[in-house]
Amino acid sequence: MSEVRAKATLAQEAAAAMNKLTTEQKNTALSAMADALTAREEEIIAANADDLQRGRDNGTSTSLLDRLALNSERIAGIAEGLRQIVELPDPVGELLESFQRPNGMKVEKRRVPLGVIGMIYEARPNVTVDAAGLCLKTGNCVVLRGGSAALSSNRKIIEILKDAMKSTSLPVDAIQLIEDSDRASVNEMLKLNGLLDVVIPRGGAALIRNVVENATVPVIETGAGICHVFVDDTADMAMAADIAFNAKVQRPSVCNSIETLLVHRDIAESQLSALVKPMLEANVELRGCERAKSILGDIRSATDEDFSTEYNDYIINVKVVDGLDEALSHIRRYGTKHSECIVTETGGHAGRFLQEVDAAAVYHNVSTRFTDGFEFGFGAEIGISTQKLHARGPMGLPALTSTKYRITGNGQIRG
Incomplete structure (x- = not known):
């Protein structure tokens, strides 16, 4: 045996x-x-x-x-x-x-x-x-x-x-x-029907995909974390800088850290450099869209693959968007339904974001790093579920x- x-x-x-x-x-x-x-x-x-x-x-x-x-x-x-x-x-x-x-x-x-x-x-x-x-x-x-x-x-x-x-x-x-x-x-565990009642994977995208695609035992999927912060045009910029920095740098190796910073075009020229300055000082590598590159200078271009990657590292994508609708569209395309944040002083925008973003945890003016069983008062967590059946979130x-x-x-x- x-x-x-x-x-x-x-x-x-x-x-x-x-x-x-x-x-x-x-x-x-x-x-x-x-x-x-x-x-x-x-x-x-x-x-x-x-x-x-x-x-x-x-x-x-x-x-x-x-x-x-x-x-x-x-x-x-x-x-x-x-x-x-x-x-x-x-x-x-x-x-x-x-x-x-x-x-x-x-x-x-x-x-x-x-x-x-x-x-x-x-x-x-x-x-x-x-x-x-x-x-x-x-x-x-x-x-x-x-x-x-x-x-x-x-x-x-x-x-x-x-x-x-x-x-x-x-x-x-x-x-x-x-x-x-x-x-x-691992593959043997996935087929132990009659001995295991459920399998819970916790790790990177490749591990989770293997479990979901090959298990015959029921699975509770804990998803990869491609998370975003969207800085709206009415955001408190000091707050936005603190939230974005915390969400990326406080512990980049975990699933509730962000991989992409989305910034409203109306504040990009005047505020983007200040938003990312603390990250640069922490040796975070920036990868940007063309509009972000025109403002920030000599940084690497962010590709479709970059926007689809959970780095778990000191790397972040920066994208300038036309507004809330484009931010929501980007998150729908690249997000993993884990944790998403809007920084804004416009109540209507916050309400739309909280209502329309399909994720286990959505935040208004709060760092995504709080998606955690301990922080939610649950004690230690066994994982953060990004699926919708049986359990979702921490x-x-x-x-x-x-x-x-x-x-x-x-x-x-x-x-």
């Missing part, structure tokens, strides 16, 4: 025990896991150093190395994410609806775990903990398949989490890590549940 099937089988066998746990038992285990991460942070940092060195040897970009890197502060943040999950309400068992039929039959609709979740992701070891915590809180088992770039970090993290679980009521087999780095292990605890109808009566039969 392959590693993938063997570990998925163990997770499935643990699902029955998970379904019996109380909220207190789950919270006790999550707290123990958080404490263990901080107590053994030196082991995690040492394992992470192996991953980072391998990444440097393989020519991994600076921004992706940042995504991979762990230190004391980041580990403390990851542990705090688990503690926040402890404080959040447990959705399992929540009564969503209750009614009685004319024949006296009583019907309840309650939240229940999804079962066994397959999580396929790339080089962010914090996702290992986030996914484990969210799945366990909601009574789910999880089979994790992280990227090879973070394998040493993920092995150590899972070892620590499992060690902490041994002294709690949670079955240790509820968490499984696939260590086989061959792409075949996926917190309720998104990891399904529903069950429970019917009681006193002998009713159907005539």
